[in-house]
Amino acid sequence: MDASYLDLLMAQQEEVAEAEGGGGGIWVVADLVDGGVAPVTLEAIGAARNLADSLGAYVYGVLLGDGVADLALALYQAGADGVRVADHPALASFAAETYLAVLADLFAAEQPEAVLFGATDMGQQLAARLAQRMGGGLIEHTVALSLDEATRALQASFPVYGGEYFEIAACPQARPQFLTVEPGAFAAPFIDPYRQGSPTMLDVTPLEPAVRRVGEADGFAPPPVPLNRARLIVAAGRQAGDFALVERLAAALGGQVAGDRGARDAGWIESGQVVDLRSATVAPDVYLAVGIRGDTFHNAAIEQARFILAIHPDPQAPIFEVADLGLEADPQQVLPLLLQALE
Template sequence: MNVWAIAEVGQGRLSPISLELVAAARELADRMGERAEVVLLGYQVEDEAQELIRRGADLVYLADDPTLADYSTEGYLAILAALVQAKRPLVLLLGDTEMGQDLAPRLAQRLGTGLISGCTRLEMDLTEWLLLGTSPAYDDRLMVTSSIPEGRPQMATLRPGAIEPFPPDDWRTGSVEKVSVERVEPVVKIVEGGLEVPRPRLEEARVVVAGGRGMGGPEGFEMLRELAELLGGAVGASRGAVDEGWIGEEHWVGGAGGKTVKPDLYIACGISGAIQHYLGVKESKYIVAINTDERAPIMDLADVGVVGDVHEVVPALIEALKAQQEG
């Protein structure tokens, strides 16, 4: 009857969605009077298993093997399907991320159960022991609550940023159970690896560098990409910049069709700060605004406002960061 979450790692570290998933599992398990358990697959990630316990897990199933250093559909699917069939959790949560969107439907099909995708809220009907997953529909204009009356485990994917992670508790105790790894020959093999570090998805990024019409054109966003790369972040954009065709719609932050972000640091470059945009970034821990207009709405909303031309301020910031990294 336990609640499970499937953790994600990148470069040997837990991704932000992992901490949100363990918080969601913990909340559901507490309501049910059951245990919150997490499955962690990766290589040299034993320290991350302890972090999951500090964040709310009672038990971590750890599959640590060189073959799991990079995500592969076949390898993860084989391990998870076997583990779920052996342990039989009631609820199984994954992130609504690239990995989760690839893995969750395949795992649900393998297990013969259903899947509630893209949830922003999870609840438990304790009368019927049904997981209730609420997710946006029709371009986020309608919220729909779904359940899986018959299939087990009840599976759902959680949208990044939907749940606030628990702070680490160094006094929490839990256990780690090592899982044997079934070697599966991947369909796709990585024959040569580059040095480029993949950027985080916009909804998961701890740093977001966003631009508006003040960037002046697509070349302005190339400058923002360089800054985001130096900070290990993602690039966002206002509705205006997207409408101009300077950057793809997948970067749109705020508004009815844009993404909601919750980074530690949000840097708004040349964005006036309409209310629709602010609603998409208001839960950022720290907002820095760069704008030539000191009366722009974003300046009142920011923790720090820099009055200046983004085409001068951002290059100077890039050079300072490069000098710091080289030094």
């Protein structure tokens, strides 16, 4: 049997049939990035697929944009049973009023059980306003989902204090349940190239936007973030070797440059950038200690950091005891490789 015949057979079998009359289902509103479907949307469809299979419900995707009808295939292949497309020049860029009107009309007719958005700029805004308009509950920045079979409610975990722990919440009564899904939190779904379907087009009535984009904010610079509130810190120590590499790494990661007392004595940083119990304690999401030996005062000052990566040539350096990941290497040799690997 040749492959093309098999393809044909599979394609016939996998033609997705939609339920007549609709009703219920888990809906995913797609985010677009660079003319394609955003990874977070595919992840959300994957998560919705798992839940829908337990619930005995269908998964639907919604695409809004200009010239986006072709992207429907990506949603089908990721696991959607049906796709609705709103294709209109007025939807080319995110316009809250028109997007909301299209989605509110659609969901009023379809009565979804749950609606998932990506926790992106657009998804966060649409989810909150739609939830209020339709009387639904909303859980933002969901990182895990489970099912409460008694009430058919989705139980969602979201991070508290930046991920120190997670709160679990559910919306047992009101429907639809709105959720925004944190990018990268769910596994990318299996892409089934044999799945396909024909999307339904939606009517779009453009509304006059109340908020108008004037242009780029030339010359606007956000206020500097003090070290104790920085989210990512790249800190240098005596063994850092080449400070320019440390600065390049900070720029590549979008972090702030700091150091220990040794780095200050070497003249690399100002005294305001010293991380030390006697100067400033920090609590970033990520702390990179480059060539810092890590004395008691320094290590106590980074106690609140959520992830510590240490690079130091001496295997006995105390910094390794507090680090989540340690690299026993000369920073001067390993940093260029790290910069390369990050690109």
